[in-house]
Amino acid sequence: MMELTRKGEYAIRGIVHLAQLQPGKVALISEIAEAVDVPQTFLAKILQSFAKIGIVKSFRGAGGGFMLGRPAARITLREVVEAVEGPILPNRCLLGAGTCERDGTCGVHPVWRQVQQRVVEVLDGVTIEDLAARDKP
Amino acid sequence: MMELTRKGEYAIRGIVHLAQLQPGKVALISEIAEAVDVPQTFLAKILQSFAKIGIVKSFRGAGGGFMLGRPAARITLREVVEAVEGPILPNRCLLGAGTCERDGTCGVHPVWRQVQQRVVEVLDGVTIEDLAARDKP
DNA sequence: CACCTAAAGGACCATATTTGTCTTATTTAT
DNA sequence: ATAAATAAGACAAATATGGTCCTTTAGGTG
Ligand code: SF4
Ligand code: SF4
Numbered sequence: 001m002m003e004l005t006r007k008g009e010y011a012i013r014g015i016v017h018l019a020q021l022q023p024g025k026v027a028l029i030s031e032i033a034e035a036v037d038v039p040q041t042f043l044a045k046i047l048q049s050f051a052k053i054g055i056v057k058s059f060r061g062a063g064g065g066f067m068l069g070r071p072a073a074r075i076t077l078r079e080v081v082e083a084v085e086g087p088i089l090p091n092r093c094l095l096g097a098g099t100c101e102r103d104g105t106c107g108v109h110p111v112w113r114q115v116q117q118r119v120v121e122v123l124d125g126v127t128i129e130d131l132a133a134r135d136k137p
Numbered sequence: 138m139m140e141l142t143r144k145g146e147y148a149i150r151g152i153v154h155l156a157q158l159q160p161g162k163v164a165l166i167s168e169i170a171e172a173v174d175v176p177q178t179f180l181a182k183i184l185q186s187f188a189k190i191g192i193v194k195s196f197r198g199a200g201g202g203f204m205l206g207r208p209a210a211r212i213t214l215r216e217v218v219e220a221v222e223g224p225i226l227p228n229r230c231l232l233g234a235g236t237c238e239r240d241g242t243c244g245v246h247p248v249w250r251q252v253q254q255r256v257v258e259v260l261d262g263v264t265i266e267d268l269a270a271r272d273k274p
Numbered sequence: 275c276a277c278c279t280a281a282a283g284g285a286c287c288a289t290a291t292t293t294g295t296c297t298t299a300t301t302t303a304t
Numbered sequence: 305a306t307a308a309a310t311a312a313g314a315c316a317a318a319t320a321t322g323g324t325c326c327t328t329t330a331g332g333t334g
Contacts, residue, residue: 005293064301
């Protein structure tokens with residue numbers, strides 16, 4: 001239960017790799033994909049979606065590639081995960097009142113809320129910088 | 138991300154309903170399914186899987202049905218969820234060393250371990266009795 | 275015993291999601 | 305111009321989800 005998909009796993013690997021390069025360096029998707037062992041076209045989509053929300057920057061054409069959109073210390077693991085997997089949502093009913101007609105009296109509802117909070121807490125507390133530093137050889 | 142499936146949601150509703158009946162009472166699947174608003178045959182499969190691991194008891198034939206296999210106070214939400222959704226596992230690599238060849242140096246790995254622990258902690262801390270009591274009218 | 279009741283088991287199926295690939299634009303540097 | 309890259313979008317195989325339906329087995333009852 002609660003498994004991260006490949007997409008999520010790949011997304012993290014990709015952005016952590018970017019954070020391990022010298023700041024300002026632009027990396028080719030082909031290089032990144034090989035380094036983190038992810039199918040190139042798949043990773044391309046992921047990084048493109050990151051570009052849309054600004055956590056990476058992309059440059060087209062000759063000399064192009066990808067780099068971080070802001071300092072790794074200001075990108076949280078939560079942002080990365082939610083960007084590709086959607087919000088942390090242990091149960092649909094957390095979306096808003098009325099999603100489940102039982103939510104008024106339901107005793108389970110608050111438990112999911114708590115699970116959500118705990119997970120968010122952990123993921124918010126980890127930055128890509130932390131990860132990049134920790135898993136260097 | 139991390140969404141409970143219908144099966145998980147239904148499983149909880151079903152067993153909480155059982156816990157709300159008078160102890161010892163045997164309930165028909167048809168009654169339970171209607172009460173908790175779940176397709177009957179689907180719920181039947183779920184309760185059958187519960188019967189296999191002992192958290193509910195089932196009786197066949199005339200006068201048969203389902204009841205809890207042990208006091209609601211000794212059935213945790215975690216057991217119920219894991220019974221139908223599998224272990225709480227935010228990432229495959231938590232299964233064991235060697236699942237991912239990067240797990241030795243990987244800095245992300247421990248984060249997932251922590252997420253797992255937090256979630257397990259919450260779900261272990263809630264019993265079906267708690268839920269049954271809380272969501273009574 | 276015969277018969278009814280109810281769960282158990284298994285085959286099946288429709289739909290959605292995951293995990294990609296491939297092709298065709300665009301953009302940019304030289 | 306041309307070559308180098310990403311962007312966008314269509315497509316598709318594999319898997320997971322969310323069920324249904326039918327037959328079998330077990331247990332009561334007269
Ligand atoms: S029954 Fe409770 S836990 Fe389940 S979806 Fe509704 S509000 Fe949420
Ligand atoms: S790279 Fe790290 S987090 Fe990802 S699967 Fe491997 S060990 Fe786990």
